[in-house]
Structure formats: C-alpha cells, structure tokens
Amino acid sequence: MKKAVSIFLASVISTYSLTYVNAQQNESELTDNQNLVTNQGTQQQIEKHLSHEGHHSSALVSAKDALKALLADIKQYRATFNQTVVDAQQNVVHEAQGVLTMTRPNKLRWETTFPDETLLIADGEAVWNVDTFVEQVTVLSQESAIKDNPIVLLTASDNATWSQFSITELNVSVEDEALRSFQVTPNEVGGQIKTLTLTFNSLGNLAALNMLDTQQQISTLVFDNVETRFVLAADTFAVDVPDSFIVDDQR
Template identity: 50%
Template sequence: MKTMIKRTVILGIASICAFATLADERASQALQSKLAGMQQFSADFTQEVTDPQGEQIHQASGKLVMARPDKLRWETAQPDDTLLVADGHAVWNVDTFVEQVTIVDQADAINDNPIILLTTNNPRKWQQFSIAQPSADTFTITPVNGQGQIQQLELVFDNNVLSALSMQDAQEQTSALSFTNVKTDFTPALTLFEVTIGDHYTIDDQR
C-alpha cells in the first residue's frame, strides 16, 4: 500500500513538472512570436525605482533604442545625462557628469539578465530562463539558476507592441518603465550603437 502511494505521488509530481515545462515552452513561443515583430524598437521612457517597501527611491526619463541582434542604446535626460550603449561586443557606460567611460564585455554584463531576450534569437540564451504567461499580453521571465542581479523581468504588451516592463533585482528593488512614442518600423542608424568620446574623458576598460 505504501509503495503504491509513493508511486502515485511520484507520478503526480512528474505530471506537474511535465505540465509546467509545456506551459513554459508555450509561453516562450508566444513571447518569441511577439518579439519577432520588434526587430527594432524605439521609445521614450519614464522610470520609477522603488524599494522593497514600495517607497520611491529614484525617477528618470529618457530614450531607448534596441535592434536585433544584441544592440541597445539607453539615454537618460533626467535627472542626469547618461548614456549606455551595447554594440554587440561591449557595453559602454558614459557618465558625462564625471566625464568617465566604463567598458565591459557584453557577454559578462548580460549574463543571466533576462533583458537579453529582447535583443537575441540565440536558443541557448532562451534556455537560461523560465517564462510564464499569466495573461495574453503579460510575460514573466526568471533566470533558471537564479544567480543574476535581475531576479525577474515582467513584459507588458499592447497590440503586440511592448508598452511597459518591470525588473526586480537581488535587493528586491523594482524598476518599472513605461514607454511612449513607440516605433518598430524603421531602420536604426548604426551610429546609434557607437560611442564617440572626448580625449579628456577617463576610460575604465574592464574587458
């Protein structure tokens, strides 16, 4: 009798795991289908960062441009002028206030970061994340190994266009972004993903 109960429990757990895997696969396919219509993406954004208690600790606004594969430009206008560019090989973080540029290898910078799925078609990268679809236009993405700085990413779509996202980090802070003036039908200039800096800037190359 005990052996039969044990087998029933094991079969039940196996069935739940198989169903969860199938749900993940369906959610992954649905998300990839939506992102396939976003080979390039440009939008103005507003950002609000809150602590674990829900208190606001930071606000920002700026412009975001993404292009597949693996290119991103993040430019803030408020409260400070900053620029972050991922060119497919390296990430350039330009701080105009202190006139310094920090350069890191892109593969290291985005390791276990679910935001990478917005700009990559690499199947191996997609396999590093668990994807759920709580509603038709909402997806939650979680690193499988849970070791990354970003613990969960939520993407919200409106008519198959990304309208908002939120990220929860390892310190349980939440960064929520809302997008306006969204464009997906354009050809991004390659210069958007290049960085030109003055000779007087300090360069911290960590590659």
C-alpha cells in the same frame, strides 16, 4: 541626488557596481507567490487600469514560444520612457525619463534626459557606460555583463540564450485593451535580476516592463511614442569618447 544610473542599466551590466539607493540587504527572499503579488503592485504604475492577477494562463513551453514570437517581430524598437524605482517598502527611490533604442541582434542604446544625462550603449560586443558628469567611460564585455540576465531576451534570438530562462504568461485584467504579460525568471540563481516582466499592447509592441532585483527593488518602465520602423542613424550604437575622458576598459 548624486548622479545615478537606473536599475535598468544595472540589469544590463549586472556585475558593475552603480551608485544607487539600496534596499535593506538582509531582507528575506520573496516566495514565488510574493513575486507575482509584487509585480501586480508594480504593474498598476504601468497603466492606470492595468493589474496582474497572478495566475498562469498557458503552459511553460507555449508561453516561451509566444514571447519569443512577439519579440522576434520587433526587429527594431525606439520609444521614450518614464521610469519609477521603488524599494521593498514601496517607497520611490528614483525616477527618470529618456529614450530607449534596440535592434536585433544584441544592440541597445539607453539614454536618460532627466534628472541627469546618462548614456549606455551595448554594441553587440561591449557595453559602454558614459558618465559625462565625471568624464569617464567604463567598458565591459557584453557577453559577461548580461550572462544569465533576462534583459538579454529583448534582443537575443538564439535558442541557447532562451534556454537559460523560464517564462510564464500572466493573466492581465484591463479595460478596453488586449494586453499580454510575460514573467521571465533565470534558471540559475545568483544574478542581480530575479524576475523580468514584459507587457505588450494590442499591436504587439512592448508597452512596459518591470524588474525585481535581489534587493527587492522594482524598476518599472512605461513606454510611449513607440516606433518599430524608422531610419537608424549609422552612429546609433557607436561611442565617440572625448579626449578628455578617462576610459576604464574592463573587457
């Protein structure tokens, strides 16, 4: 497979065209109920015993407040991940492993170790996509790259950003563990990501997420080895560009 950046990176830099396996372009859009059913199927990949029942468990406002409180408690976050991407027919089109590191406000480091080595850093002002295979770095304005994109809520805390999204808490059926799951939907249409679903474990840590995009591809990430208190290296969100690399600065 040609080197590919996962759909998670596509969600972070939604205006940036990435090499990837696309689902059929003329597929009709899902209804709201179909979105919940699709997420239900995807969540089964998150934990063997995890499933969505697709019902609202709380009012919209209280669901937003609950999610905001859960994320606000996560000042910093680091975890390994396993990622699976399926198309509209539930065919697996991509798998990856790596490490995700985040801090508030607005900083993220995404590094894959399998099947290819890729690096994406959002430093609060710019998004740096480092492609070691072609020795190129693409730089985008972070503000424009994640505008109207629900992934921004992972590290954003301001009310203006949160007001751009509707949030619903979903009922979750699990064995012997209390999980909470929230579906985030942009209020404005036209973005690449239609829904983002975040699942938290009994400790309040982010355990998994999945995203449904406009091509009806679903990216599911399951996190392991979660850390929320650790010494953050000074260069975690810095990019050291080798002299031999081409820099495509689109800011």
